[in-house]
Amino acid sequence: QVQLVQSGAEVEKPGASVKVSCKASGYTLTTYYMHWVRQAPGQGLEWMGIINTSGGATSYAQKFQGRVTMSRDTSTSTVYMELSSLRSEDTAVYYCARGGKIPTWGYFFDSWGLGTLVTVSS
Amino acid sequence: EIVLTQSPGTLSLSPGERATLSCRASQSVSSNSLAWYQHKPGQAPSLLIYGASSRATGIPDRFSGSGSGTDFTLTISRLEPEDFAMYYCQQYGSSPRYTFGQGTKLEIK
Numbered sequence: 533q534v535q536l537v538q539s540g541a542e543v544e545k546p547g548a549s550v551k552v553s554c555k556a557s558g559y560t561l562t563t564y565y566m567h568w569v570r571q572a573p574g575q576g577l578e579w580m581g582i583i584n585t586s587g588g589a590t591s592y593a594q595k596f597q598g599r600v601t602m603s604r605d606t607s608t609s610t611v612y613m614e615l616s617s618l619r620s621e622d623t624a625v626y627y628c629a630r631g632g633k634i635p636t637w638g639y640f641f642d643s644w645g646l647g648t649l650v651t652v653s654s
Numbered sequence: 655e656i657v658l659t660q661s662p663g664t665l666s667l668s669p670g671e672r673a674t675l676s677c678r679a680s681q682s683v684s685s686n687s688l689a690w691y692q693h694k695p696g697q698a699p700s701l702l703i704y705g706a707s708s709r710a711t712g713i714p715d716r717f718s719g720s721g722s723g724t725d726f727t728l729t730i731s732r733l734e735p736e737d738f739a740m741y742y743c744q745q746y747g748s749s750p751r752y753t754f755g756q757g758t759k760l761e762i763k
Binding site: 567569576577578579627639640641 | 693
C-alpha cells in the first residue's frame with residue numbers, strides 16, 4: 533500500500549532554513565505528483581506547492597515564492613521541501629501528499645504523510 | 655484564486671444524527687473538482703470525497719457529497735463516534751493553485 537514517511541520534528545531559529553523529507557513506498561515515486569501542505573497551530577490547511585517527481589519541475593504558491601524549494605531524489609524515492617528565512621509564523625505541521633498521476637495536473641490528494649512539526653523559536 | 659468558505663465553523667451534534675456541511679466557492683469550480691477530507695488530531699488528513707460526489711476507496715456510504723458550480727455539501731447520514739473531526743473542502747480544478755476551505759469542526763454535543 534502507498535506510504536509516505538516523513539522526517540522527524542525540527543526546531544529552528546528565526547532566519548534559519550529547514551529541510552523536511554518524505555519517503556514514498558508502495559508505488560513508483562516518479563509516476564505521481566507530490567504536494568506539500570502545512571497547518572499552523574489553530575489554523576486550516578494551506579497548500580504550498582507541487583513537484584513533478586519525474587522531471588523535477590515545481591510550482592509554488594505565491595505566498596512562498598522565493599523561500600521554498602521542492603526537490604526529489606529518485607534513487608531513494610524521497611521528496612524534499614526546504615523553507616528558508618524562517619519566522620515564527622512558519623511554526624506548523626508540514627505534510628506531503630500524493631497528487632495525480634503524471635501528467636494529470638489537477639487532481640485530489642489521495643495519500644498523505646503523518647506530518648512533520650517545525651517549530652521556529654529563538 | 656478561488657476562495658472556499660465553509661459553514662458552519664463548528665457543528666455540535668449527537669451520534670446517530672445527520673450532519674450537513676457546506677462549502678461555497680468564490681467562483682465556479684471547474685469540472686466539479688471539489689474534494690472533502692477528514693482530519694483528526696495527530697493523524698494525516700484522509701480523502702473522503704472527490705469529484706464533488708464520488709466516495710474514496712473504503713469510505714462508508716453514510717458519507718455523501720453533492721453540489722456543483724459554487725455550492726457543495728458533505729452529508730453524513732448517521733453520525734458514528736469516529737466521525738467527530740475536522741472536515742475540509744478543497745478545489746483542485748484551477749490547478750496549479752489548490753485551495754482549501756478553513757474547515758468545519760464536527761464536535762459531539
